[in-house]
Amino acid sequence: MLRTPPDEALVAGRWRRGGGAATQTLDPATGAALATVHAVTPDEVSEAARAAARAAAEPQWYDLLPHQRARLLTRVATLIEDNAEHLAALQTADTGKALTETRALVASAAATFRYTAAALETAEEAITPSRGAYVTLSVHEPIGVVGAINPWNSPVASDAQKLAPALAAGNAVLLKPAEWTPLVSLALGRLITQALGELRLPTALLAVLPGSGRVVGDAIVRDPHVGRIAFTGGTETGRALARTAAEKLMPVSLELGGKSPTVVLADADIEQALAGVMFGVFSSSGQSCIAGSRLFVARALYDGFVGELVARVTKLRVGPGTRPDTQVAPLVHPAHRDKVAAYVDLARGEGARVLCGGAAPEGPEYADGAYYLPTVLDGLPNDARTCQEEIFGPVLVALPFDDEEDLVRQANDSVYGLACGIWTRDHRAAWRIARRVEAGTVWINTYKQFSASTPFGGMKASGLGREKGRDAIRAYQRQKSLYWGTATTPLPWAG
Ligand code: TXE
Numbered sequence: 245m246l247r248t249p250p251d252e253a254l255v256a257g258r259w260r261r262g263g264g265a266a267t268q269t270l271d272p273a274t275g276a277a278l279a280t281v282h283a284v285t286p287d288e289v290s291e292a293a294r295a296a297a298r299a300a301a302e303p304q305w306y307d308l309l310p311h312q313r314a315r316l317l318t319r320v321a322t323l324i325e326d327n328a329e330h331l332a333a334l335q336t337a338d339t340g341k342a343l344t345e346t347r348a349l350v351a352s353a354a355a356t357f358r359y360t361a362a363a364l365e366t367a368e369e370a371i372t373p374s375r376g377a378y379v380t381l382s383v384h385e386p387i388g389v390v391g392a393i394n395p396w397n398s399p400v401a402s403d404a405q406k407l408a409p410a411l412a413a414g415n416a417v418l419l420k421p422a423e424w425t426p427l428v429s430l431a432l433g434r435l436i437t438q439a440l441g442e443l444r445l446p447t448a449l450l451a452v453l454p455g456s457g458r459v460v461g462d463a464i465v466r467d468p469h470v471g472r473i474a475f476t477g478g479t480e481t482g483r484a485l486a487r488t489a490a491e492k493l494m495p496v497s498l499e500l501g502g503k504s505p506t507v508v509l510a511d512a513d514i515e516q517a518l519a520g521v522m523f524g525v526f527s528s529s530g531q532s533c534i535a536g537s538r539l540f541v542a543r544a545l546y547d548g549f550v551g552e553l554v555a556r557v558t559k560l561r562v563g564p565g566t567r568p569d570t571q572v573a574p575l576v577h578p579a580h581r582d583k584v585a586a587y588v589d590l591a592r593g594e595g596a597r598v599l600c601g602g603a604a605p606e607g608p609e610y611a612d613g614a615y616y617l618p619t620v621l622d623g624l625p626n627d628a629r630t631c632q633e634e635i636f637g638p639v640l641v642a643l644p645f646d647d648e649e650d651l652v653r654q655a656n657d658s659v660y661g662l663a664c665g666i667w668t669r670d671h672r673a674a675w676r677i678a679r680r681v682e683a684g685t686v687w688i689n690t691y692k693q694f695s696a697s698t699p700f701g702g703m704k705a706s707g708l709g710r711e712k713g714r715d716a717i718r719a720y721q722r723q724k725s726l727y728w729g730t731a732t733t734p735l736p737w738a739g
Contacts, residue, residue, distance in 0.1 A: 248279040249430040256295035257448035272340035272574040273564035275612035281426045283455030289463035292451035296389045296416035297469040299446035310364045317361035319439040324354040336565040338427045340574040353404035359696035360408035363714045377731035384721035386414030387471040391464040395477040396422035397531045405711045406474040413720035416449045426454040497709030501634040502662030505655040506536030509668035517667035524691035526618045530638040534663040539642040546644040554599045574614040581614040584637030591630040597623040626654045652680045661703030665691040
């Protein structure tokens with residue numbers, strides 16, 4: 245029996261029912277109601293932000309040395325590991341994702357906390373080369389209060405990617421989960437408050453504030469105590485948020501959408517490429533910013549490769565996330581499934597061939613869930629809307645290319661620049677293409693691998709800034725320079 249967290253938000257260090265509107269979260273596999281969650285109000289956001297600012301300034305937190313703050317992160321990592329099955333089941337119920345995927349996301353959340361603790365303990369400040377009678381140091385200090393705003397697709401992992409470095413940096417954090425999927429963030433918040441309590445740290449260092457983006461998200465961004473925003477979500481939302489942040493001259497990091505090219509060269513290992521292309525776009529039912537949703541195949545291979553791909557895609561197992569053999573689980577919400585279906589209708593209108601999928605699966609086991617069949621389209625030019633806009637569902641569009649120039653031109657002909665996959669045995673071609681494609685991450689003979697130690701983020705309309713890696717902590721700090729005079733003679737104006 246799945247335990248859902250109580251209907252309580254974490255405001256100013258205390259768990260209590262939010263004073264805003266109630267929403268029902270749904271299990272997208274069945275359409276059944278999972279839990280009721282009350283949103284917080286803008287006044288509660290303000291209360292949480294004030295309390296967070298006080299907590300961030302309290303000596304028992306502010307004065308901790310890095311290795312002491314790291315203890316909080318390692319404790320959270322252990323608590324996540326101890327509760328891994330529960331968190332994975334909760335995320336599967338809330339987002340629909342397959343258990344194999346949510347288990348991996350929970351493991352990655354724990355790894356992020358553990359890695360960030362190690363990075364924190366080993367991060368060094370700089371003594372810069374002196375150019376006079378002084379010693380110069382460059383040091384980093386917390387910002388104070390950070391807002392972390394996340395979407396619905398991978399909450400536990402995207403929460404950890406922001407919370408771990410923001411806390412490591414010495415801040416307090418206001419976390420806003422997405423409207424459709426608040427449960428895992430609320431459960432994670434409980435674990436972090438437990439760790440804060442055990443270490444006798446102020447619980448107001450974390451707030452978990454469910455509610456809509458328009459009301460709660462906006463209140464977080466505008467709050468005068470909030471000095472930095474870390475955002476993952478849609479490009480238009482990110483742009484709007486950056487405009488508000490500009491008024492406050494507040495730094496933002498934006499992890500936004502993508503329409504990532506995945507490229508099969510003529511000499512590719514076909515078996516690997518077929519599996520990699522399918523995994524790259526259809527895992528998470530395509531609801532992944534890094535989904536390899538535009539497939540470019542060398543023209544000589546095109547018909548054979550796409551034909552075999554379609555034969556295999558039709559055999560992918562579609563089912564509830566809880567079934568161990570499910571490969572393509574339901575989408576997050578019926579409304580999102582309808583949006584994806586509308587995109588496929590648009591593709592038909594643009595003249596696409598629907599090679600497989602293009603509909604919800606039939607049968608009583610799918611009737612009440614937000615299912616959509618994995619879909620392969622082709623026959624469209626790269627400037628069609630279907631090839632340019634992020635669909636965020638199990639929809640792949642295939643295009644041929646003639647040569648490397650043609651490939652790079654088409655791959656870069658996109659507002660996005662998040663990721664790219666290259667399948668080839670030619671290491672020189674892989675190198676050339678990897679360096680020429682505008683993408684924050686390039687995978688060569690692999691796809692969707694992720695590591696806590698490797699920076700992640702987008703170019704162009706895919707975002708600003710990087711998450712993960714050693715530098716993630718620094719992105720949540722302010723840099724300060726210190727000059728320490730060593731002269732025994734007075735400055736020129738003395739006397
Ligand atoms: O994202 P939103 P949505 C893409 C994907 C998807 C589309 C819309 O194409 O179909 O975006 O998804 C909060 N001020 N991606 O509607 O609206 C919101 O409450 C402050 C790509 O879910 O961007 C949620 O917590 N916050 C993506 C978060 O922002 C605001 C992942 C994201 O919501 C706000 C998800 C505001 N004015 C969707 N408005 C990826 N790159 O992984 C909304 N929010």
